[in-house]
Amino acid sequence: MTTQSAAGASPAAPDTQLQQLRFCFYGAGSMAEAVARGMTGRKLCPPEQIGMFNRSGGQRLADLRALYGVTTAETPEDKDRLLAEADVVILSMKPKDAEEALRSVAATLRPGQLIVSMIAGLSIRTIQALLGQPLAVVRTMPNTSSSIGLGATGLSFSGEVSDEQRRIGEQLFRSVGMTVTVEEPLLEAVTGVSGSGPAYLYYIMESMIQAGVELGLDSGLARELTVQTMLGAAEMMRITGEQPAELRRQVTSPGGTTQAAIALMEEHGVGLHFRQGMKKSSQRASEIGRDLERSVLGD
Numbered sequence: 001m002t003t004q005s006a007a008g009a010s011p012a013a014p015d016t017q018l019q020q021l022r023f024c025f026y027g028a029g030s031m032a033e034a035v036a037r038g039m040t041g042r043k044l045c046p047p048e049q050i051g052m053f054n055r056s057g058g059q060r061l062a063d064l065r066a067l068y069g070v071t072t073a074e075t076p077e078d079k080d081r082l083l084a085e086a087d088v089v090i091l092s093m094k095p096k097d098a099e100e101a102l103r104s105v106a107a108t109l110r111p112g113q114l115i116v117s118m119i120a121g122l123s124i125r126t127i128q129a130l131l132g133q134p135l136a137v138v139r140t141m142p143n144t145s146s147s148i149g150l151g152a153t154g155l156s157f158s159g160e161v162s163d164e165q166r167r168i169g170e171q172l173f174r175s176v177g178m179t180v181t182v183e184e185p186l187l188e189a190v191t192g193v194s195g196s197g198p199a200y201l202y203y204i205m206e207s208m209i210q211a212g213v214e215l216g217l218d219s220g221l222a223r224e225l226t227v228q229t230m231l232g233a234a235e236m237m238r239i240t241g242e243q244p245a246e247l248r249r250q251v252t253s254p255g256g257t258t259q260a261a262i263a264l265m266e267e268h269g270v271g272l273h274f275r276q277g278m279k280k281s282s283q284r285a286s287e288i289g290r291d292l293e294r295s296v297l298g299d
């Protein structure tokens with residue numbers, strides 16, 4: 001397949017054009033907060049130009065206002081206004097809520113607006129069908145590390161996206177980390193690698209801390225050692241550009257401790273199961289997309 005390109009291991013400098021734009025997060029959960037936090041932290045635009053709303057309103061929106069200075073909406077009229085006035089509408093509800101949520105705003109959105117979806121699995125074609133018109137859509141797969149400017153986001157663009165809008169979509173996610181542009185079907189692979197990826201690494205770190213404690217370390221120390229080890233290993237790969245197998249070889253003395261550990265892990269199929277788990281994430285994204293597509297388009 002494909003056009004595949006990557007940009008930026010570290011966040012881009014704020015872009016003057018984005019300073020003028022209005023954004024609206026439709027859904028105000030973890031992923032919306034992660035990206036909004038990154039945007040405000042990087043001063044992508046004045047925080048009040050970032051609108052957010054959710055289904056239930058209340059304390060959650062008050063917290064987001066207090067933490068980031070964003071504009072929030074609780075009444076149907078205010079939600080409609082935020083959506084209608086936005087240059088960029090960011091769909092950030094769960095896949096199960098997408099069908100109803102998108103249909104309900106079809107009459108509010110208009111050509112010229114850029115629709116950015118962060119919803120796992122939901123295809124561009126289904127989004128356009130739900131919105132009742134072929135609006136410009138950037139389908140993305142970000143991750144929660146966007147909240148500290150270290151996100152990794154896959155992007156794919158519908159044919160309706162203009163060069164200018166493409167730049168806006170790229171800059172938005174470049175402001176919160178690195179981006180890769182791929183053909184739409186490969187977004188499921190991005191989901192399996194980096195969308196779900198932080199959870200795998202937290203899972204490994206949970207095990208490392210637990211094992212450290214079982215070996216007699218204080219849990220705080222086990223945590224510090226684990227975090228520094230994860231950071232150091234990631235930086236080693238980034239800075240040296242070496243293959244991970246080579247870096248692993250450098251840690252592994254013949255007949256030594258690391259070899260004993262890796263041999264036991266391999267014997268138990270840890271690597272194999274890890275890869276299978278990642279593929280499961282990707283397959284699950286495809287299933288979610290197919291179910292939504294069937295429900296909306298009847299294919």
Ligand SMILES: NC(=O)C1=CN([C@@H]2O[C@H](COP(=O)(O)OP(=O)(O)OC[C@H]3O[C@@H](n4cnc5c(N)ncnc54)[C@H](O)[C@@H]3O)[C@@H](O)[C@H]2O)C=CC1
Nearest residue numbers: 027028029030031054055092093094095097101118119120
């Ligand atoms: N959490 C993650 O690490 C990642 C999540 N995603 C995608 O981002 C999307 C959001 O995920 P999370 O933030 O984890 O979910 P979440 O459950 O934390 O947030 C979902 C938000 O959508 C709102 N919502 C649902 N229906 C609504 C409606 N009709 N009107 C207004 N608001 C509505 C909810 O009130 C909530 O604020 C999902 O589609 C997921 O696939 C993508 C990449 C990573």
Ligand SMILES: O=C(O)[C@@H]1CCC=N1
Nearest residue numbers: 120143191195196197
């Ligand atoms: O678990 C999920 O479905 C979302 C998509 C990628 C990460 N979290």
